[in-house]
Amino acid sequence: MQQLKKIVKTFKIYILILIFCGCGTSKNTKTNICLHEVGIPSGIKINSETYSTSxxxxxxxQFLNRTDSLPIPNGLIKFTEFINIADENGKFSIDLPPHSYDVEFSFLGFNNISKTINIEKKEIVNLKIYLGIEDSWxxxxxxxxxxxKKKIRKQNRERKIKYGI
Incomplete structure (x- = not known):
């Protein structure tokens, strides 16, 4: 219950900051409003094969955009020990000793996704990383x-239905 109260308090403070810093009104007939746009969650598809020669x-x-499945160039692959970057087509290949790895996949403006991946000797793990768009104000x-407001609310409802947010 205490944690829930802290979260609600933090959320209220965050909203106040957005209202005072990000949203204002102009002097002319137009109005400035600040609206929350719901993002799209990320996901990973994994399959593995066992015929590596090493x-x-x-x-x-490969990094792909979840909304249209287009490649995301230069996505970031973060391991505990090191960082790697995908190529301009969003593809990457990394040779690693057998072990369990905590990996985070990310790109600016998209929701990050983390996964623990176990690698065995001579195993090839194939990933399709579908990055979804971050929430935004x-x-x-x-x-x-x-x-x-009506248009943004409709968009948010459609995303909730389609992506199960």
């Missing part, structure tokens, strides 16, 4: 704030 294991995969200037 005593090491291999992690290979956007400042809009409009002549009709009611229409804009």
């Amino acid at each position: 005593d090491y294991g291999i992690i290979r995969g 956007t400042d809009f200037t409009t002549e009709n704030p009611r229409k804009l």
Whole structure:
């Protein structure tokens, strides 16, 4: 119960900061409003094969945008010990000794996703990393704030239905 109270208090403070810093009103007929846009969660598809010629294991995969499945170039792969970067097509391949690895996949503007991956000798782990869009607060200037709020709420409802947020 204490944690819930702390979370609610922190959320209220965050909203107040957004209202005072990010949202304002203009002097003309247009109105500035700040609206929350729901993001899209990330996901990973994994399959593995066992016919590598090395005593090491291999992690290979590709970063894709969850909304349209287009490649995300230069995605970041963070291991506890080191960092690697995908190529311009979002693809990567890393040789690693057999072990269990905590890996985080990320790219600016997208939701990060973490996964523990176990690698055995001569195993190839194939990944498809679908990164979803982060939640955001956007400042809009409009002549009709009611229409804009209605449009954003509709978009948020559609994302909740489609992606189960």
